[in-house]
Amino acid sequence: MQIPRMYLERYSLRLARLGMSEQGRFIVAEPKEPPSVISARNLVNAVHKIDARPVAICWDAMDLGFMSALSSEGIAYIRDERNAFLPFIGAVISDEVLGASPAASLSPQSQRIVLNLIAGRWVDCSAGDLARLCGKSAASVSGYLSEIAAIAPGLIMRDGKKRILCDAGLSTETLLDGFEDYLRTPVLERIRLKKVIERTELRAVDALLSGVSALSYMSDLAHNDSVPTVALEKNQVDALRRHMGDRWLEAQWYEPAAIEIEIWSYPVDAPSDISFDTTGLQCVDPFSLYVACAKAEYKEDRLLDAVEQLRRAICQK
Structure with missing residues (x-):
């Protein structure tokens, strides 16, 4: 009444x-x-x-x-x-x-939000919360949420005028299954360098182990730290290049490399410490690493098995 x-x-x-x-x-x-x-x-x-x-x-x-x-x-x-x-x-x-009209692949920042949601970190965050977490404008975050809603409308709830990102009570595996086809590699470019970079220099620019180097710490893959792969954003690469000066020498495709740098399209919000005691460097988080490796189109069975191990591990969380 x-x-x-x-x-x-x-x-x-x-x-x-x-x-x-x-x-x-x-x-x-x-x-x-x-x-x-x-x-x-x-x-x-x-x-x-x-x-x-x-x-x-x-x-x-x-x-x-x-x-x-x-x-x-x-x-x-x-x-x-x-x-x-x-x-x-x-x-x-x-x-x-x-x-009707299939949703497009997620943009880098939208993917960043989705992976944090699947990992259980940004659940029940409002658009304003996400703007602060991402360091982006409210208008930009509104666009990211619209991208997510085009794929899974049930994950965007309304509380009055607010839009809230939620997991709708879905499991990690269900969320990953639903978004997997819309995720893209975060790696924009790979740079192979001839010269070794000291770990202290890498830590100074917040480099994170990635690719096969990180995968070996999150699966049964054998460790091989002789040629590490690290993830950096574009501004971090520029800072490292300036610091190294003449030591920044890129290897040709036929030349051996001392280190491989992946330029990532978005930052990693929750790095893993699993590799720190051994290497002095953190890893990219398991969810971001899974997407990067799953989209890398590895051909070797040992790498494909390691990626599948990682997927099973994150789906159990």
């Missing part, structure tokens, strides 16, 4: 439940006349003022545009048994949306 009459004239409200858990309890709103996204949004906001349970719009005449508009607003819906968006239980069912 606390819901304004104007909404009750447009919608019939019913209690519903999927399964036996409390998480599966929600409210179904069936429109009595063709609804608009605005009326659906206003109804959801009105109900939320007096009831914490999620609201799902249930209408069997929804078209693709209406479903997309509702999901972009974070509004749950049910059209039929083949088309539903229920983010409160992490469910997206579609026979149209997924086949």
Whole structure:
């Protein structure tokens, strides 16, 4: 009775439940006349003022545009048994949306956000929180969240005007499976140098072990630290080049190298200490390393086995 009459004239409200858990309890709103996204949004906001349970719009005449508009607003819906968006239980069912226009590969910063989410680090962060964590503008973060929502709309929730990044209660493996085809290598360029670089010099620019060098610390792959591979961002490479001066000599493809530098497109937010006691350098984190190695198109069975070991390990976290 606390819901304004104007909404009750447009919608019939019913209690519903999927399964036996409390998480599966929600409210179904069936429109009595063709609804608009605005009326659906206003109804959801009105109900939320007096009831914490999620609201799902249930209408069997929804078209693709209406479903997309509702999901972009974070509004749950049910059209039929083949088309539903229920983010409160992490469910997206579609026979149209997924086949409409495929989402593009994630941009570097969007991928950075997704990997931190899968790793469990940036769960329940608002757009403002993400802007601070990424060091990017609010407008840029809004674009990153839109990229993520195009792939998994259930991961972007709304709290009033805020957009919140959530894991929808999905497992690490489920999230990784869902995003794997949209992830790209973080490595922009590889530079092979003739001269050895001291570990103190590498630490000064926050270099991290990456590639096969890091993989050997996170799998059964044999260690070979004679020619390390390290990850740096472009500004770090420029600083190291200036520091080394005449010692910066790039090896030709046919020449042996003393070190290989990978230029990464985004920073690593949670480096691993697993290699520090042995080498004096940290590694890129397991999730970032997995993407870099999985997209490297290794041909050797020993490397492919090591990448698969790493994937199993991160999916158990």
